[in-house]
Amino acid sequence: MNVLLISANQLNEPYPVYPLGLDYVAGALADRHRVRILDLNQTASMTDLETAIRDSVPDVVGISLRNADNTDVSQPVGFMAGYTELVQTIRRATAAPVVLGGSGFTIFPTETMEALQADYGIMGEGERLPLLLDALSRDDDPAAVEGVVVRGRPAKTPSPWPSATLRRFDPHGDHLDYYLKTGGILNLQTKRGCPFRCVYCTYPHIEGHRMRLLDPPSIARTAVKLQDAGARYLFVTDSAFNADPAHSIEVARALRKAGLTIPWGAFFAPTAPPPDYFRIMADCGLSHVEFGTESLSNPVLAAYGKPFNRKAVLDAHRMAREAGLHTAHYLLFGGPGETGRTLTETLDHVERLERCVVFMFCGMRIYPHTRLYDLAVAQGQIRAGQNLISPVFYRSPDIDATRIMETIHARSRGRINWVVGAGSPETTTITARMYRKGYSGPLWEYLCR
Structure with missing residues (x-):
């Protein structure tokens, strides 16, 4: 066909x-x-x-x-x-x-x-x-x-795909040129499935909880193909590249052995890393670390179902910075367990993070098949079976979104490395201009302070 x-x-x-x-x-x-x-x-x-x-x-x-x-x-x-x-x-x-x-x-x-x-x-x-x-x-x-x-018949969630996966990357594809000219970013996948149980996340529903690790040499061969096609930066799309630390090290070393010379980045869980983990990553070409931190308050991290605490975040941040890596944190305010005290606690500790960018968002999107959905139903924020294709956001019963945003905006004033929401139209314009001038990669490292 x-x-x-x-x-x-x-x-x-x-x-x-x-x-x-x-x-x-x-x-x-x-x-x-x-x-x-x-x-x-x-x-x-x-x-x-x-x-x-x-x-x-x-x-x-x-x-x-x-x-x-x-x-x-x-x-x-x-x-x-x-x-x-x-x-x-x-x-x-x-x-x-x-x-x-x-x-x-x-x-x-x-x-x-x-x-x-x-x-x-x-x-x-x-x-x-x-x-x-x-x-x-x-x-x-x-x-x-x-x-x-x-259409018209019940939808049943399938089991994860049980067979081998094969990526067919076409270096002459009609759609490739756009990405090479707009930042030069192409992407890699090193595994499917996520073992974590974050309260809001849809990854386990989409890919399953069990990790299926892809072959590191095969990943590396694909990476070199992307580089040869003109990519100037690679991003690993896994939910958390370091969910299996040993496998991620194997992948990084395979990239270096295969001759990858362009920089690459990934999304990481800020869990306590093995000794020298980020130095090994940096030696293998990793340039950007994006931490899914979400909060720096231990009660909130526990309520979010995160597999780490504040100390692990601070240790991971320090080790990434000591390895010379560009570092960013993503924070998500207003979810279960958020209060005025936890908001202040998180912002106080964010101020102590050195040389990084912090992306701040308020409000958790409620998705079916998540523990957040069940909690929102129990609290009366949504109805069981409600159509959520038009977004509905969870609201902490203990602090309203207006107060959260007012506090964040007040605390972020004068800090260009604190990015609130998706960023301003001015940010989008600047990014597009930098790409036209030949810059590549995510560019947020230029905000590091």
Whole structure:
């Protein structure tokens, strides 16, 4: 079959995210199907997209939905209207069935199927698409394929994909040029699944709790392919690169051995690292550490279900800085356990963090299949079964969001390395200007103070 895969994500703050998942879907399809990837970031208009779809003559169109919205309570932006326009454009261009997938779809399968009037969907990992195509070619019941959703029928969460994964990166793909010209950032995946049990997180629902580690030499070969294609920076997309410290060290050493010379970064849990962990990482080319810290108050960290405490955060920060790494922390205020005292406690300790950037957000997006959802139902903040595709944010009963934001803004005044919310339009403009001038990577290191 001719399979057209479309990346629908156009959220480019803080920087564009290459559609890694579609490379894996293409890898699963490549031996028996012809695959083309289109990216809305590369498409000037829906008219141009309609022309490209007609030219592709697809037998099936797959759409990757990364997010339902931007998850920012202070500057909320929903994406469903844009997705609806996309599906309508596809319907004008072809009679081929439309298949939805991606993390955004997996969280809201029934709601998204109804809103977009798609034919089929795939929950979880997209490697199941060939199984759906096989069922269609045999006139079998598509809903009998694990993970496949048919409109009007119940959606059942699949087990994690049990077989091998194969990334098919095309260095000549139509969609690649946009990312090389806008920051030069491409990405890597080193494992799937997350063992942590953070109260708000959807990763375990999407990928499962059990970690499935990818082969370090294979990861390194892919990294070099990305470098050879023109990437100037790589970002590891794992929920936490160091969730398995030994494996992450193997990956880092494999990158160095394979000849990777461009810098790379990753998201880390600020757990107590093994001795010399960050020095090893730095020696292997790691340049940026992004910590999912969320709070510096121990009661809040416990309520959030975090596998670390404040001391571990401070130790991890110190070790990363001593290794010469650019360091950032992400904080999430207003969740379970937040009070005026814990807010002050966190901000007091943030002031003591040296040479880093701190990204501050207020309000936890409530997602189904999370402990936060259950808590919000128990507290009467949402109804059981409520449609949450339009974002609803958890509010701590002990401190209101207005007071949180007023306090954060007051404490952050004059600190350019404290970024509140998604950042200002001015920040977006400056970032775009720096990319046009040839800067690469995430750029937040220029705010470090």
